Amino acid sequence: MDIKRIVAFFAIVLIVFAAIGVTSPQLVKQVKLGLDLKGGFEILYVVEPIEPGKPVTPESLKQTAISLEKRADSLGIAEPEVTTEGSDRIRVKLAGVSNEEEVRKIIKEPAQxxxxxxxxxxxxxxxxxxxxxxxxxxxxxxxxxxxxxxxxxxxxxxxxxxxxxxxxxxxxxxxxxxxxxxxxxxxxxxxxxxxxxxxxxxxxxxxxxxxxxLPLKLTEKYTQSVGATLGQLSLQETVKAGLVGSVLILLFMLIFYRVPGLVASISIITYAWLLLVVFDWINATLTLPGIAAFILGIGVAVDANIITAERIKEEIRSGKSILSSMKAGSKHSFRTIMDANITNIISGFVLFYIGNGAIRGFALTTMLSIVLSVITNVFFARFLTLLLIRSNLFKKPVYFGVKESEIREL
Known part of the structure; x- marks a missing residue:
């Protein structure tokens, strides 16, 4: 038994979990919630010049969006989202607004x-x-x-x-x-x-x-209101469903895959925490589609761990040693995992490029989750698994979900 590697494994896990425990409450508190979770309203404006015959240029559209954002700021609305779409549209998302009609009236007036x-x-x-x-x-x-x-x-x-x-x-x-x-x-x-x-x-x-x-006139094309109570209820139900699903997934990994399942649980929890860190770092807004992408990302992360664990089990059944099986299984699973992730990133990029609003939020969260999943559930998980195997603490195939009777001679 190699005590140094065992100590290194537990030290790394303790440091990571300590960082998660200390920072997570503040990270969760700082996450910006979209109007579908916090309540508020969304308006899509069609822009046209007040004076007929004058063009709507990209510069004038952008300047109008900036003016709308400044107006929302002056009304005390926290972190309004104002984005341009196409050549003549502006989408305004205002979360946590109580006096909707008054705000809409002020926002709609042309910038002067x-x-x-x-x-x-x-x-x-x-x-x-x-x-x-x-x-x-x-x-x-x-x-x-x-x-x-x-x-x-x-x-x-x-x-x-x-x-x-x-x-x-x-x-x-x-x-x-x-x-x-x-x-x-x-x-x-x-x-x-x-x-x-x-x-x-x-x-x-x-x-x-x-x-x-070139003052521009705004015409409401589409509007949607979400009550604060409904938004809060959606958040609670979504988080509850996500937590229950995540716990069941972790239990499944521990029961069916033993040591790889333990490592997978550690890497998945680390992945979820890192995604929160990145969200806070880029000041992203979390919406219901974003949470859906977040939970879907956990599923993709689990899938990567299952593919690797199954490959390792196949190598062990073929009669190879635990260390050789881990190396060969990780190598063979890497291509499959990367193929799936690269196609998902391409899909996410297309959605982000051609989509708008909630679709772009879903696409961004999906792409971030894929990158972080590869870092944690491929490289970090492989590193932790190697530490445990080289420590000689788990020598028996049963620790990797393989019975002795299933192993064939080389």
Whole structure:
């Protein structure tokens, strides 16, 4: 018996389980829940320009989505999900919202770019500026600045004359983007906005001014509401079903596969924990389809362990030693496992690329679970199994689910 390998096995398992025990409560608490679990509502908007004949560009669509997200943030909604779809659609998911009608009314209003005086008076609108004329340049000190041009020169002259020496605030809805000081009366309809900007800040302000001349109208195409009670009930039932299924799977592995089943149980628990860690790291949102993919991933992980364990049993029945059987069984099962996982990843990638909303969440969880399953249930499980076999603690084939009578002579 090799005491060092036995100690190493138990030390690794204790360290992993200690990490799981310490971090899991916080990880579970930090997981973002989608509106189907937390309650809230989802709206799919079709976007069109307010002024007929003007195009809906990818930039204006993206800027509108950013505006909607900022509006939701200003209303105190935690972590709103706002995504663009296709060339003219925006999907908004707002979880944990109680005053749905009020929020929908505020969200739906077109984003408005305004230029205001110190007293809050709206002196100019985004539509007063020449579309696409705003450009980023550099002043004599090599600091970024934005050059702009207006459609009505006389109106701009009056505004600059009125506010000379005062700030002209640039607002998107009620959010102030900048407040440059009017240095002189401008008569040619052109001006520069300078200040202590980084290049990225100047570029964002330039894009906002250019897109401010293209306000978009939102029309609700689809809406879905989920009550907080219903969402919480769905979460509880799903988690309960997942826990019961996982416990039954682990018992099955322990009863039918003995030592490989023990290692499989350790690697599956490690896999589930790592998936939670990755979810927290990428700040992903967990939905019902995501939980389904999570549980399905456990099934795939179990499948990988069963294939390996059965291959090892076949090698033992052929008369090989336990160590030789483990090496040969792992080698032969690896191709089968990787073939299945690679095809699943391809399917998940296709779903993620062409899908939207819950479908993409399912696909992302599936792909992550496959990668982590290979790491834990192939490589980590193989490492632990080798430690136990080389320790000479489990020499008999019965520990691997094979009876002596089933073994053929080489």
């Amino acid at each position: 770019l305004t230029f205001r005086g110190p007293d809050g008076t709206k002196e100019m609108l985004g539509s007063d500026f020449v579309e696409g004329a705003a450009q980023v340049g550099f002043d004599q000190q090599n600091r970024p600045m934005i050059s702009i041009e207006v459609k009505d020169k006389e109106k701009f002259r009056k505004v600059t004359e009125k506010l000379i020496g005062q700030p002209l605030g640039i607002y998107l809805d009620e959010h102030q983007l900048s407040a440059p000081i009017v240095q002189q009366v401008l008569t040619d309809g052109k001006a520069t906005i300078s200040g202590n900007y980084t290049y990225d800040e100047a570029n964002k302000l330039k894009d906002t001014i250019n897109l401010g001349a």
